[in-house]
Amino acid sequence: MHGRQTDAVQHGVSLILHHGCGARCDTKAPTVQQVQVGFGEPPKFAVEVKNNCPMCPVIDIHVKCGNFSQAVVDPRQFKVLSYDDCIVNGGLPLPPLQKLSFNYSHSKFLLTLxxxxFQCE
Incomplete structure (x- = not known):
């Protein structure tokens, strides 16, 4: 019986740690920021998508992107799926605290998460 209790305790700790990881990330949503870096015609913008969770990769990051023009950025980094729906990094994981950055030259697009x-294991 002692072995079963130990297994249950170890299993319980594992579940708590797994749940704790997700709970910690809930307040660490990814961010999308853009800054104008060129002032010619057309202007140039630098975009940064960051995973703010220190423990878990983030996957399937979708961004509201209006009528974003696919021609201005590599679709492996930022792909237009439909009007107002773009996906970052092809939906692949962005590791904890990592960033994906790209530039585009065009009038400014409003980009919001x-x-x-989160992909906590």
């Missing part, structure tokens, strides 16, 4: 998932 739409949806994402």
């Amino acid at each position: 739409k949806d994402w998932h």
Whole structure:
């Protein structure tokens, strides 16, 4: 019986740690920031998407992107799926505290976070 209790305690600790990881990331949503870096015609913008969770990769990052022009950026980094829905990094994981950055030259597009998932194991 002692072995079963130990297994249950170890299993319980594992579940708590797994849940704790997700709970910690809930307040660490990814961020999308853009800054104008060129003032010619057209202007140039630097965009940074960051995973702010210190413990878990973030996957399937979708961004509200209006009528973003796919022609201005590599679709492996930022792909237009439909009007107002773009996906970062092809939906692949962005490791904890990592950034993905790209530039585009065009009039400014409003880019805001739409949806994402943490991949805690």
